[in-house]
Amino acid sequence: MRTRPLKVALLGCGVVGSEVARIMTTHADDLTARIGAPVELAGVAVRRPSKVREGIDPALVTTDATALLKRGDIDVAIEVIGGIEPARTLITTAFEHGISVVSANKALLAQDGAALHAAADQHGLDLYYEAAVAGAIPLVRPMRESLAGDKINRVMGIVNGTTNFILDKMDSTGAGYQEALDEATALGYAEADPTADVEGYDAAAKAAILAGIAFHTRVRLDDVYREGMTEVSSADFASAKRMGCTIKLLAILERAADGESVTARVHPAMIPLTHPLASVREAYNAVFVEAEAAGRLMFYGPGAGGSPTASAVLGDLVAVCRNKLAEATGPGESAYTQLPVSPMGDVVTRYHISLDVADKPGVLAQVATTFAEHGVSIDTVRQQGKDGEASLVVVTHRAPDAALSGTVEALRKLDTVRGVASIMRVEGE
Amino acid sequence: MRTRPLKVALLGCGVVGSEVARIMTTHADDLTARIGAPVELAGVAVRRPSKVREGIDPALVTTDATALLKRGDIDVAIEVIGGIEPARTLITTAFEHGISVVSANKALLAQDGAALHAAADQHGLDLYYEAAVAGAIPLVRPMRESLAGDKINRVMGIVNGTTNFILDKMDSTGAGYQEALDEATALGYAEADPTADVEGYDAAAKAAILAGIAFHTRVRLDDVYREGMTEVSSADFASAKRMGCTIKLLAILERAADGESVTARVHPAMIPLTHPLASVREAYNAVFVEAEAAGRLMFYGPGAGGSPTASAVLGDLVAVCRNKLAEATGPGESAYTQLPVSPMGDVVTRYHISLDVADKPGVLAQVATTFAEHGVSIDTVRQQGKDGEASLVVVTHRAPDAALSGTVEALRKLDTVRGVASIMRVEGE
Structure with missing residues (x-):
């Protein structure tokens, strides 16, 4: 000694x-x-x-x-x-x-x-x-060292405690975003200026770091697609519940199916209640890692403090x-794969779309045609009419994000569509 | 290179x-x-x-x-x-x-x-x-390296996939032990001779290794208290459900409250459905680690294959x-604390006890007196009578295992107690 x-x-x-x-x-x-x-x-x-x-x-x-x-x-x-x-x-x-x-x-x-x-x-x-x-969650070392002999294909995690606290409150109490944020602030979970958390900047920084480690490639902060969670509403949670889902702000890092590129993104998404990330409550963090040989791993614990x-x-x-x-050093940066980071449009995902539409015959046909024209296949449609107005909730099958967002743009232009009430990606299935 | x-x-x-x-x-x-x-x-x-x-x-x-x-x-x-x-x-x-x-x-x-x-x-x-x-779950490295600056006080885990598969089947389908074991064998989750798994030998070996790492002390296989899960019955699961619990075969390693000794044990136990380990299904493994600074961490993934x-x-x-x-080496064995491993009798836990008793006045008083004489405090009692027979289900507060098992021995000798139908520890609260 x-x-x-x-x-x-x-x-x-x-x-x-x-x-x-x-x-x-x-x-x-x-x-x-x-x-x-x-x-x-x-x-x-x-x-x-x-x-x-x-x-x-x-x-x-x-x-x-x-x-x-x-x-x-x-x-x-x-x-x-x-x-x-x-x-x-x-x-x-x-x-x-x-x-x-x-x-x-x-x-x-x-x-x-x-x-x-x-x-x-x-x-x-x-x-x-x-x-x-x-x-406190051991994540960098396990990914960088324990999985050094494996191939990580996907990382999906709740990496921001403040937003998870807010979303958990909205889910469990039915509170709106502002009310839940106020509680988070009062309890010290949110800062006076919560922008970095609620707009996803904090999660995006962590996503960039994790993506670099997971894929042995360099992922810059600008490469990470980012959407905050300030627009998530009680109505979105009600929709999620009807689908057997909840809503989480997720950082998702994926290797493309051909292995030749990766994607990195942070946005709110619906995930099934049966998914282990769905039961991550309050300000806890948890990260799912899918590796070729290891299978599905999850790391859970306090994400801050x-x-x-x-x-x-x-x-x-x-x-x-x-x-x-x-007189040695640990593993340094490993960026040998130099994989390109694809834009959000290339990400394959599913959309949950709520439309306010005119309550008259032919609307569904028009909407369905718009999806078909963009090559997006519909999984389920739910129609609800009241007082001459109606709402249409569409859940798609998996499609490139560009096709999905193109569909939404086209839907906005239909004269029978009065507005797009909400759009939310569906993950974890 | x-x-x-x-x-x-x-x-x-x-x-x-x-x-x-x-x-x-x-x-x-x-x-x-x-x-x-x-x-x-x-x-x-x-x-x-x-x-x-x-x-x-x-x-x-x-x-x-x-x-x-x-x-x-x-x-x-x-x-x-x-x-x-x-x-x-x-x-x-x-x-x-x-x-x-x-x-x-x-x-x-x-x-x-x-x-x-x-x-x-x-x-x-x-x-x-x-x-x-x-x-595949990174556990040795996170405990040995990531938590090297922290103090681990408790490790509680499902470290045997075969027994978790069997218990999960019993819980979800109501099957008995033998039926669930047969299914595990047919699916390749259990070996032809399942003794090492179902009697807890496999879990005990892992418990000894993890205890050594967690407490920086040497824990021999013989130091690990071990009970298998072959006696767990459908009736036990029914009792667990009434308490809002399920049953898992757990490896539990604890530092004593005074920090001067440790305990290591493997046995089936009831845990609340709200505990993250309760939702570990099929042959998956998961380990909870409680550390002084880090708080509660969980590591989850496939435990074999x-x-x-x-x-x-x-x-x-x-x-x-x-x-x-x-030309370096990683961290070697760390056993500098040399803490003694206390016997099972010193472990502080709770018992869930089912007694078959005579259906006549005074039985509960006699049973309650026996608990009091051993210094064991009762949390809840549930009495059910049918056809001159009755059953009494007692859940205790926390007490040393020696006092709890002493109580059970004394209960067996009461002439109003016809038999002890089951004893199960209650953990994770």
């Missing part, structure tokens, strides 16, 4: 950082035993040094993160600042000074993962980021410290 | 081994890219060389596994023979000749894991065994090959 400690710089000391510091102190003996050397919190870079941080020696606190990284004795940096800058520059500085990095920064990794991996490789260092996707995220960060810290001692 | 291939000896070529060989051939390019060097199947040791093995070059086949390991050019051995001997001697021989080992052998690891880990350490080699527990097990073996092969190239 080595007695000289490995020195850790903690960049950021918010909800996650303070929990990382706390566990490093309270579980120091366990970490020492598991790493094979003591690990020491050597400095904590913060923005507001005057804030009291329980359990953290004030002598360790600095506002100069760069100086901390440059002082020459740091082995590992833990970046839990979030956002693009200054995190990106600090991680780059760390690599330039021989420091391996553990990061929880999904936005940065989704945007600049390739460049950061290249910098880590160039300096023979580690970049680990289990905490960036689905909080200080302690769960800290657990993932510390797991990475142990691995990176062990690598340092062995 | 290194061009000299890493050479692999495959020991055993049954259901799993032949699938490993197949994937090594069909996915050779992917494995090369992920490892950073080509990997070559250099020899296949079998018992019956005359058997035709599709896709395997007959020139590679040998009956002399020892000679294969001793020939001097093997980097990694994959042991998929199963059982204690000759697997144990072959793994030891591999280590003596500088060969790292990937094994799927739960029985051997549960019995001799400590000695095998010591041999691997002594020679600076890897011993990986993801496939030994819960087939040629392809899923091969997926886990190949994930380990990639890791071991990468370690070989880096």
Whole structure:
């Protein structure tokens, strides 16, 4: 057992950082035993040094993160600042000074993962980021290492706890979107500005990271099709229930049938109540992974929060410290397949479409003809009439998204169609 | 990229081994890219060389596994023979000749894991065994690495697919044990001699391995309390349903409340239908892990079968090959906590007890007094009388198993108790 400690710089000391510091102190003996050397919190870079941080020696606190990284004795940096800058520059500085990095920064990794991996490789260092996707759920390591001998064909997951909480409330209480969002905000599940969550930006960043790992290819944030869930209504949940479904905001990553391209997307979708993801409640996350040999796997757990995220960060810290001692590095970026990312129009999916139509003969024939003209086959139609108005609910068979959205555009132009009340994809069957 | 291939000896070529060989051939390019060097199947040791093995070059086949390991050019051995001997001697021989080992052998690891880990350490080699527990489900690596910075307090899992298939059939169709077993046998889920599965030996071996990893302590197979599920009846399922429960064969590993000892056990138990493990159907496996910081995680997937097990073996092969190239080793055995394993009597649990009693006044009072004398508090009692006979169903609060089983012994001696129809633990609440 080595007695000289490995020195850790903690960049950021918010909800996650303070929990990382706390566990490093309270579980120091366990970490020492598991790493094979003591690990020491050597400095904590913060923005507001005057804030009291329980359990953290004030002598360790600095506002100069760069100086901390440059002082020459740091082995590992833990970046839990979030956002693009200054995190990106600090991680780059760390690599330039021989420091391996553990990061929880999904936005940065989704945007600049390739460049950061290249910098880590160039300096023979580690970049680990289990905490960036689905909080405490071991997902990056299982996909990158446990399934390294397998071929992942599909990943489908609930990777944002805030939106799952909101959708779960809407489903279980019949509340509308705004009411459920207000409850999520009051309980601390949603931020004051919930845009990143409800518009799917957070999930899209995680989707880009997961797609890169799953398919050994580079998937940029811009490659991920994204639709938020602010338009999901109580009426949509009522429709879903009639189909034996619920609605979830899903990140879906798929290898095309010919294996020559991949797709990555985030949008709300109806999934059958019998699907394991349907029973993921409240702010929990869960990710389904379908691999050629392994079959269908699911990983489930808390997707956010200080302690769960800290657990993932510390797991990475142990691995990176062990690598340092062995003078080795863990698996880096694997992007050898270089598969193209196809646009949303190429995704094969099913639509659930609600139309407000004139209540007169011939409407269904006209609508059905429109579907046929676009090569979209109809699975079921349900017609409901009331007071001269009528609604038509159509569920399609699987077809390319471009054909489905083209159908919807054409339906809007029919004079018997007064409006498209809702469109929702149907997945998981 | 290194061009000299890493050479692999495959020991055993049954259901799993032949699938490993197949994937090594069909996915050779992917494995090369992920490892950073080509990997070559250099020899296949079998018992019956005359058997035709599709896709395997007959020139590679040998009956002399020892000679294969001793020939001097093997980097990694994959042991998929199963059982204690000759697997144990072959793994030891591999280590003596500088060969790292990937094994799927739960029985051997549960019995001799400590000695095998010591041999691997002594020679600076890897011993990986993801496939030994819960087939394709990444579990060993997440617990050993992803949660290395956390403290696991509890593991509760369905780790045997055969028994889960049988119990699921009994639950969903009302079939009795024998009928469900016959169906499992006909479908290939149960072996001709199902003893290892239905008596819980297979699950106990996995429990010992998982307990060692979870608690960083050595847990021998003999330390695991074991009860099979052959006595579970349709009546038990009816009782479970009345309580909003189902019955699963569970492996449960717990750290005592004071943190100073652990327990490991395998037995059938009632769990609430709302528990995520309750919805694990057919031959699937799932394992719940509760960690201090991470919270509650679940890992779900196929627990057996040629392809899923091969997926886990190949994930380990990639890791071991990468370690070989880096001249490093992965995490070895971690048993530094050396916690004692407490006997079953110390486990705190709840009992569901069905008694056949005389249908006369005073019986309940006598029964209740017996519970009180053993310090066991009663949660609910349900009395049903018919034709001078009556049954009494008692569900207790949590108490040490010794107190609960002492209570049952005392109940048997009461002259008003005609028999104890069933006893089942209640878990997961």
